[in-house]
Amino acid sequence: MYSLSSIVDFSQNSLYLSLLSITFNPTAWNIVAQNEYHNKTITRMFGGNARNGCYFLAVMIFSFGILRDHLYQRALDDQPKVPLLPEPFATIVPAALFLVGQTFVITSTWALGITGTFLGDYFGILMDHRVEGFPFNVLRDPMYVGSTMSFAAAALWYERPAGLLITAYVYLVYLIALRFEGPFTDMIYSIRATQSKTGHKKEL
Numbered sequence: 001m002y003s004l005s006s007i008v009d010f011s012q013n014s015l016y017l018s019l020l021s022i023t024f025n026p027t028a029w030n031i032v033a034q035n036e037y038h039n040k041t042i043t044r045m046f047g048g049n050a051r052n053g054c055y056f057l058a059v060m061i062f063s064f065g066i067l068r069d070h071l072y073q074r075a076l077d078d079q080p081k082v083p084l085l086p087e088p089f090a091t092i093v094p095a096a097l098f099l100v101g102q103t104f105v106i107t108s109t110w111a112l113g114i115t116g117t118f119l120g121d122y123f124g125i126l127m128d129h130r131v132e133g134f135p136f137n138v139l140r141d142p143m144y145v146g147s148t149m150s151f152a153a154a155a156l157w158y159e160r161p162a163g164l165l166i167t168a169y170v171y172l173v174y175l176i177a178l179r180f181e182g183p184f185t186d187m188i189y190s191i192r193a194t195q196s197k198t199g200h201k202k203e204l
Helices: 013-039 041-045 050-077 089-117 142-157 161-203
Strands: none
Touching: 013 041, 013 050, 013 161, 041 050, 050 089, 050 142, 050 161, 089 142, 142 161
């Protein structure tokens, strides 16, 4: 049996930098997006063009996502290596997890489009109808689930128990983010639906 201190090196700064970046991304983007909804700060930066503002935010989110993944890789490199699964499962399981996780992420992005994926609804760029095809007919939040699966896959592939600890933290951060993001997005579309009904009544 291993003790926690023997399989996770808590003295490594890279571990805390990884956790910080994981915390920063969904927290910061939710704050920025809600500010955009109320104050149109980014839209005003682009001369009132909401779509260009959304594309700018998409580039920022994507770039910081790459940085987060890089910091996670560095954290894994600095941690003790401990066999987690017997062969051939040590190869098959993380490969399958990564494949399925990335499938969820990529197909979510494809189904939602750039503006749908990167918080376009906060810019007033709303989708005509709710996406109900794959992968949303399998999971409510496939992008977050897929991302979490990819974190777990990397931890298992590189045989770093600390990676599994970080993965659990990723899942917790996503759950907290969804408690804010989900209701706020529902509110945006609820207001749109109410306005549409009101406008239809006026026409009648």
